Amino acid sequence: MSTQPDSVPLRTKLLFIAELAEGAERYDDVIVQIKTIIKKFGPRLTNDERNFLSVAYKNLTNTLRNSWRTVDTVGKLEASRPTVVARKVMLIQKQRVKIEKELSDVCKDIVHLLDSKLLPAVEKGEERVFYSKMKGDYYRYLAEFSRPEDFEHYAKESLDAYRSAYRHALVTLEPIHPTRLGLALNFAVFYHDVKKSPDRACHLAKSAFDDAVLSPQASDPGLAQTIREALQILQLLKDDLIAWSKEIPDDGERYN
Structure with a gap:
């Protein structure tokens, strides 16, 4: 041995x-x-x-x-x-x-x-966005299944975490970055599922979608893996936009 x-x-x-x-x-x-x-x-x-x-x-x-x-x-x-x-x-x-x-x-x-x-x-950049998004996600889950007396607290904590993550993402990550897009998707879900605001959910999702599609990096052949990951999230954003827009009075076709 x-x-x-x-x-x-x-x-x-x-x-x-x-x-x-x-x-x-x-x-x-x-x-x-x-x-x-x-x-x-x-x-x-x-x-x-x-x-x-x-x-x-x-x-x-x-x-x-x-x-x-x-x-x-x-x-x-x-x-x-x-x-x-x-x-x-x-x-x-x-x-x-x-x-x-x-x-x-x-x-x-x-x-x-x-x-x-x-x-x-954490340092500035993707790592901070990633962890702040996680915090928003798990407070969102707590809000979704909480008792009425705890709902507002968890919803506020989730909103604060998502806002912090999104503000940081806008200045440190490219619009096509999968972490920034994943954050936009989950933040939009928060507005739809927790805040019951399909209008705000659609506005956030469409803004993220348009910024990514119009980004110069979206056609960069050197970012093939990043683009593949981003496309998967963009498809989810598009699907949610179509579904949520139907819940907005007189605006059902706006995001189709």
Whole structure:
């Protein structure tokens, strides 16, 4: 058996385990590995580390949000039946509250990590936009599933984070940059889903769409990968514009 010391750096090992965990869809394990990297090496993450963290939290919350919607739909169906079985409704409500608690815990965990470690250490540019957007996203999820007494607080925190990210993106990132476009898409979703303002959502989405399409970088052959990523987001922006514009009185065709 070899007695040579292991020459693989600890940070590389932790990242490999995070990658392995992501492939196995063990997202809690991914988060543990990235948090260990932050604890041992500081809050400045590499792009790969940052992306693993983002994907892990996104998948955890997506699963919980989908579970909540399923249980909520079943609850409404049961409540609408001619003969309502009170015990069933109570059990459904209990399950929904449990999911809400789990979702709230995950969202608050990443928001705390962002506020206490990641955002204080960022430099200007894409990294700051990325983390501020994440903060806006998870406060948006909290607002979507919160109790009425907490809604305004979470909505305000989400809006403040998105505004901070968007102001910074406008002066540091090109209009075609995927992070800037992804921020515009999610910020528009916030206006539509949380603020119930399809008009403002359409205005923001169309502005981002037009700026990207008219950007000189949109036809730069040296940015092929960036353009491919941007095109995917632009298609989502276009789809949302078409859907949301139909909700605006007398303006249903404006964004078609």
